[in-house]
Amino acid sequence: MVQQAPKKLKRFAFRNCAGGTPADKKEILRQALQVAVALEFSTIPPYLVALYSLKDKTSSAYQIIRSVALEEMLHINLACNLMNAIADPKDEEGTRPKFHGEVHIDKLVVDSDDKTLNLPIAYPDEESLRPILNGPRVQLMAASTELMRQTFMGIEQPLPETNDKLGDEKEFDSIGQFYQAIEQLFIDICEGDACPNQDTLFTGDPNWQRTDFYFGSGGGKPIKVTDLETAQEAIKQIMQQGEGAIPPNTGYDKSQPYGTYNQYGLRSDGTYGPILGTPYELSHYFKFKAIADGIVPLPSVYPMIPSPSQEKFESAGNEDAKKLNDIFNHSYSLLIYTLQEIFSGDKEEGEEKYFSTVVHLMQIVLPSFATQLMKMPMYPDGDATLGPTAGPSFEYKEKPGNGYLAAIGEAINHALISSLSSSTKATLEVVKKAICDIVEFQEAS
Secondary structure: OOOOOOOEEOOOOHHHHOOOOHHHHHHHHHHHHHHHHHHHHHOHHHHHHHHHOEOOOOOHHHHHHHHHHHHHHHHHHHHHHHHHHOOOOOOOOOOOOOOOEEEEOOOOOOOOOOOEEEEOOOOOOOOOOOOOEEOOOOOOOOOOHHHHHHHHHHHOOOOOOOOOOOOOOOOEOOHHHHHHHHHHHHHHHHOOOOOOOHHHHOOOOHHHOOOOOOOOOOOOOOOOOOOHHHHHHHHHHHHHHHHOOOOOOOOOOOOOEOEOOOOEEEOOOOOEEEOOOOOOOOOHHHHHHHHHOOOOOOOOEOOEOOOOOHHHHHHHOOHHHHHHHHHHHHHHHHHHHHHHHHHHOOHHHHHHHHHHHHHHHHHHHHHHHHHHHHOOEOOOOOOOOOOOEOOOOOOOOOOOOOOHHHHHHHHHHHHHOOOOOHHHHHHHHHHHHHHHHHHHHHHHO
């Protein structure tokens, strides 16, 4: 059986913390949390592409991948709450979460000339993630058992069984170890159980905390981070759900309230899932492993070309895919822009934008466009059944002068009067209705 390559993060400069001042440590922690936000969001496009590529939307595999994507959105919320908890109360230094633009990581990277990270992450990720991440090449690909094993399981790699204290100049073996180091830095700044430095660390406005968003029926919930205890609770939740699961060979642990976090298998009713005495749900690693091992069957998928892009559509002479993908990319960019406004803006306004914009984009706009693109032959004389087909490229577009919503609306109207197929126009009408709902909601508020 082919083993997935674990995704390794380059060793960050936490070694500088021992002799640093609390202010120095806080800046290192802030940059590390910004990286955590970027890493969590970077999983969304590849997971969504795999999800959208499944033809049977009622299948167990679809529900599993969807649950992981929703929980990654929760992890983004938790990471942003952690970052907002230690932000400058006036945010004069830009200390709140960013989803687009350039962010500094000069306090983190070791032996690297790359001191900044450009957001959002572009795909394939071999260039944009190089300052912070070594590991499997992350591409936008249709779902397959090998994608689950080689890439997705690599991203969600559990902590190593012998987790010695993280030493200087060593790579992290998993994102879970990265979160462990973040948690330790929180503790170090607070200086022990008494935590005399909590007031100087947790300086963010409590109104910046987001706990009112719904992320589906998956496990976990948003946590309001205001002190060391709630910070550790948020980190623990992220780690237990995905990037910090207990190793595969760990046995049942009676000291844990739900056993350990990997006791899953075929139950007495013939279904696969958590067994009595173990956690409420599978960690992300084991969810993907169930698909990779064939325990959860993978339904047929659209034969999407790997890592689609506007450039590839241009080379193939696929004008229809170019039009549709351009609108998709502007919708994706609106999502990114809105997330930054939500987690770095006013609380009441952010709540409205989440339910009026983010929900519509993720439940209607993006999946509608993506599925239609995956049904389009990549080449003029191609076959949609045999493939390859087009697909969404998740390319970030800067905000147009007239705004994202106006630009998307104009592009849809222009596309509707062109010579597109009836099914493509039907998709555009569905999306147009969703965009109009967003505009109406924003105008009403």
